[in-house]
Amino acid sequence: MSLERLIRHARVVTCAGPGPLARARLGIIDDGAIGILGGRIAWVGPDHDRPRDAAEECDVRGRIVLPGLVDPHTHLVFGGSRVDELARKMAGEDYRAIAASGGGIASTVRATRAASEAQLFASARARALAMRSCGTTTVEVKSGYGLRLEDELRLLETARRLDDTGIVNTRRTLLGAHAIPPELRDDRAGYLAEVTGAMVPAAAAAGLAHACDVYLDEGAFSLEEARRVLVAARAHGLGVKAHIGQFADLGGAQLLAELGGLSGDHLEAVSDEGLRAMAQAGVRAVLLPGAWTTLRQAPPDARRMRALGVSIAVGTDCNPGTSPTTDLPLCAALAVRDAGLTMEEAVLAVTVEAARALGAPDVGQVAVGMRADLVCYDHDDPRVLAYAVGGLRARFVWLAGHRVPTADSDIAHAVGSETLEDLNRHGLW
Ligand SMILES: [Zn+2]
Structure with missing residues (x-):
């Protein structure tokens, strides 16, 4: 040799x-x-x-x-910033109330659709380089801020470019079912048909996505809607996972167990019964400390998960609204302090367990x-x-x-812009 x-x-x-x-x-x-x-x-x-x-x-x-560390949950590719919204949240406004008034995910959808390919790539690259400087080499990247076929595919293509240009290894996830797009607010069924009938087949056929995710929660998608999306995804050979129990337990853990899901993510509000089902089916729990910190929520209890036999991974949930961070070791540190992982478990949670949560066998x-x-x-x-x-x-x-x-000087190269307006568009946040 x-x-x-x-x-x-x-x-x-x-x-x-x-x-x-x-x-x-x-x-x-x-x-x-x-x-x-x-x-x-x-x-x-x-x-x-x-x-x-x-x-x-x-x-x-x-x-x-x-x-190399594995970040199993990010919304890395997006346009715009939500600095303002954080100020509102910190002043006491409820996340779901902000979302209902056109803020939240919808505001990032507007900014993302308006961004050029170059802008999307430059800011995603800056974030990926920041992650890499912390030691992260594999990054799960979700779509979900396009909410129409061509924009969802554009986000996944941007993530693939991060791979092609040697920035980080990516595992890409279609999250068409992140929210109902504003223009289809009165046609949920029509939008779901677009996700299952157009986005899932297109993302799978183009090899752009490895998995499919659904935001299953109060104010987002219902259990039955999630089932429809994930069943379609599985039929097209994609792995399945979901945001579950961030605010309310709608039975997502049992659904993921039934469908042989890769991971259930968030889990601030999931029953013992749900956790037991996940443990039995080998569905991993992905904890997202950046989000519970920003939303000032009670964190999930890792001791309870451990006792019920659930394997735990930790991600950044890097996104402009509820978790503007690229620092996976920081999230591991918070998972220890807030949720009760041991320090050794935290190391496994951002390496081997995160890789398993992605169904990525070679990292x-x-x-x-x-x-x-x-x-x-x-x-x-x-x-x-x-x-x-x-x-x-x-x-x-x-x-x-x-x-x-x-x-960090490499990250500055990703900006390379002349005006403050450009800097706001190309920078990390
Ligand atoms: Zn998320």
């Missing part, structure tokens, strides 16, 4: 250790080495047993190296055959991921075996 690259003297946190205890599952190799060939991990083990024929070596001197672990997406931090303890409350930055990131820049 002739390796292209060998990472040496790493404290390798494989996230591939034997279960069920989280500490053992971290699968740490002290003084380990990782060999890379053809964009994949070709060798992992103790440094003293390493292959000796690598073309290039990188000595990380005892620092931790983990699988989230340091093991032979996996994509060589890796991250190194200036620390020797992986729990640092859930320790820093924001601001943790990667020392090195490898994407498909290649070292990529992580400095």
